[in-house]
Amino acid sequence: xxxxxxxxxxxxxxxxxxxxxxxxxxxxxxxxxxxxxxxxxxxxxxxxxxxxxxxxxxxxxxxxxxxxxxxxxxxxxxxxxxxxxxxxxxxxxxxxxxxxxxxxxxxxxxxxxxxxxxxxxxxxxxxxxxxxxxxxxxxxxxxxxxxxxxxxxxxxxxxxxxxxxxxxxxxxxxxxxxxxxxxxxxxxxxxxxxxxxxxxxxxxxxxxxxxxxxxxxxxxxxxxxxxxxxxxxxxxxxxxxxxxxxxxxxxxxxxxxxxxxxxxxxxxxxxxxxxxxxxxxxxxxxxxxxxxxxxxxxxxxxxxxxxxxxxxxxxxxxxxxxxxxxxxxxxxxxxxxxxxxxxxxxxxxxxxxxxxxxxxxxxxxxxxxxxxxxxxxxxxxxxxxxxxxxxxxxxxxxxxxxxxxxxxxxxxxxxxxxxxxxxxxxxxxxxxx
RNA sequence: GUGACCGUAGCUCAGGCGGUUAGAGCGCCAGGUUGUGGCCCUGGAGGUCGGGGGUUCAAGUCCCCUCGGUCACCCCA
Numbered sequence: 055x056x057x058x059x060x061x062x063x064x065x066x067x068x069x070x071x072x073x074x075x076x077x078x079x080x081x082x083x084x085x086x087x088x089x090x091x092x093x094x095x096x097x098x099x100x101x102x103x104x105x106x107x108x109x110x111x112x113x114x115x116x117x118x119x120x121x122x123x124x125x126x127x128x129x130x131x132x133x134x135x136x137x138x139x140x141x142x143x144x145x146x147x148x149x150x151x152x153x154x155x156x157x158x159x160x161x162x163x164x165x166x167x168x169x170x171x172x173x174x175x176x177x178x179x180x181x182x183x184x185x186x187x188x189x190x191x192x193x194x195x196x197x198x199x200x201x202x203x204x205x206x207x208x209x210x211x212x213x214x215x216x217x218x219x220x221x222x223x224x225x226x227x228x229x230x231x232x233x234x235x236x237x238x239x240x241x242x243x244x245x246x247x248x249x250x251x252x253x254x255x256x257x258x259x260x261x262x263x264x265x266x267x268x269x270x271x272x273x274x275x276x277x278x279x280x281x282x283x284x285x286x287x288x289x290x291x292x293x294x295x296x297x298x299x300x301x302x303x304x305x306x307x308x309x310x311x312x313x314x315x316x317x318x319x320x321x322x323x324x325x326x327x328x329x330x331x332x333x334x335x336x337x338x339x340x341x342x343x344x345x346x347x348x349x350x351x352x353x354x355x356x357x358x359x360x361x362x363x364x365x366x367x368x369x370x371x372x373x374x375x376x377x378x379x380x381x382x383x384x385x386x387x388x389x390x391x392x393x394x395x396x397x398x399x400x401x402x403x404x405x406x407x408x409x410x411x412x413x414x415x416x417x418x419x420x421x422x423x424x425x426x427x428x429x430x431x432x433x434x435x436x437x438x439x440x441x442x443x444x445x446x447x448x449x450x451x452x453x454x455x456x457x458x459x460x461x462x463x464x465x466x467x468x469x470x471x472x473x474x475x476x477x478x479x480x481x482x483x484x485x486x487x
Numbered sequence: 488g489u490g491a492c493c494g495u496a497g498c499u500c501a502g503g504c505g506g507u508u509a510g511a512g513c514g515c516c517a518g519g520u521u522g523u524g525g526c527c528c529u530g531g532a533g534g535u536c537g538g539g540g541g542u543u544c545a546a547g548u549c550c551c552c553u554c555g556g557u558c559a560c561c562c563c564a
Contacts, residue, residue, distance in 0.1 A: 060537095060555080061555095062555095063554090063555070063556090073498080121561085121562055121563080122562085122563080125488075125562095126562080126563090142563095142564080171564080173562090173563080173564090175488090175561085175562065175563080176488070176489085176560095176561085176562095177556085177557090178557075178558060178559070178560095179557075179558065179559095180563095180564080181562085181563075181564080182564095185564065186564085187564055188564095189564090254561075270560090270561090318563090319562070319563060320563090329563095336558080336559095337558080337559065337560085337561095338562090338563070338564080340562095340563060340564060341564075342564065343563080343564070366564060367564060368563085368564030369564080370564080371564060372564090394522095394523080396522065426517090426518095426522085426523095427522050427523050428517095428518090428522085428523065428524080429516085429517080429524095430523085430524090431523045431524040431525095432523095432524055432525085433524085434523095434524065435524040435525055436524085436525095439524090442523085442524080444522080444523070446522060447522090448522080456522095456523085458523075458524085460524070460525085463523095463524085463525095465523085
């Protein structure tokens with residue numbers, strides 16, 4: 055209770071050296087580095103968009119009927135404008151693509167992102183109000199190889215980081231003509247059993263019946279056994295697209311399961327839909343999801359349709375999966391050098407020496423509280439310093455400072471002006487091994 | 488938004504049916520003689536017992552409210 059204020063519900067600080075990886079900066083840095091490395095290798099380029107977007111972009115992009123828009127947005131008015139803290143990144147990326155006419159650049163746009171998103175849900179394991187998404191989008195390509203590539207980068211990231219036990223499920227939702235036909239058929243079927251449906255499903259029946267497909271209620275799942283099947287309604291072209299996608303995935307040796315009940319919570323998906331799940335990370339088992347969204351650009355005002363496909367993944371859930379896989383992530387980073395000084399004259403020299411070390415590229419620490427030698431040595435040890443340079447009255451008068459290699463305890467004297475080059479050579483030597 | 492469980496030092500936790508100055512381990516700080524870390528020993532700092540109200544002679548311990556955490560529903564990343 056040192057402070058009156060604390061992080062608000064569903065948010066958390068990320069600190070150096072925290073015990074739990076998801077709360078530790080060094081772990082985040084490592085994971086982010088890994089994600090970006092894979093994205094880079096797949097020739098995606100990073101895009102950064104504002105956290106604040108116009109509410110209408112999200113509402114029209116994701117769909118008014120979705121849970122995200124209808125009840126999970128952090129939005130507020132200011133002047134005559136309504137703003138949202140972005141709940142996801144796909145709509146903003148497409149907005150940027152249209153705004154900056156990225157279609158005019160040569161070839162397809164291959165964009166990736168990583169950053170905070172916000173949803174006003176009740177927090178629980180793997181679910182926060184401020185959370186982080188990373189993902190990739192390919193805009194301007196109709197071919198199913200784009201769908202396949204999106205799935206491939208996604209899988210590569212988890213594989214690279216050492217996540218095991220994932221389960222990829224895929225489906226096709228059909229196009230803008232066949233999907234409504236199926237919707238009607240499903241609606242008509244479920245209407246007969248309306249009384250047996252849960253209140254939520256009853257609500258959905260009228261507005262968004264496809265969402266009922268992924269219900270967890272046992273008797274509803276039973277009812278769905280006799281329901282019209284989505285694959286039977288999918289149009290010829292979507293069917294072919296889907297078959298081709300499976301072919302590419304097979305060629306790439308990606309394992310997947312087909313799930314005709316897989317639908318997604320965002321309205322903009324057409325044809326391909328997929329989800330990456332993990333069985334051992336709790337109720338929030340979806341690591342990532344995505345699909346094709348050829349209608350989104352038009353929905354947010356583009357005069358020309360933009361074929362597009364992408365995935366989005368949760369960083370916090372990735373941490374859960376990493377933990378389940380037993381992957382260890384880095385903690386506090388050691389320093390190369392720690393400079394110890396005793397007495398005002400030595401402290402003055404030491405201050406300059408510290409800066410000289412840093413200019414030479416050495417990670418260098420020191421303590422300016424005027425502690426005892428013993429205490430300063432202790433700090434050097436805690437900082438996991440490779441070397442300690444000791445400066446006191448004796449060193450000042452002799453011109454020779456002490457250099458101690460902490461691991462071995464070996465200590466030698468050397469002229470003050472040779473220290474930096476000596477430490478540099480030591481660092482280079484250890485870098486090679 | 489609904490439900491269940493939980494909330495004591497920086498961290499992990501003890502604190503039988505309410506009763507003297509609230510404890511431990513780890514961590515932190517400082518000593519263990521003259522200028523040296525990690526091990527060990529000694530000492531010290533640090534808590535309005537999440538916050539507010541109530542019951543009582545007396546509450547960390549009981550009741551209510553509130554805030555937060557956790558897990559599940561829901562939803563999705």
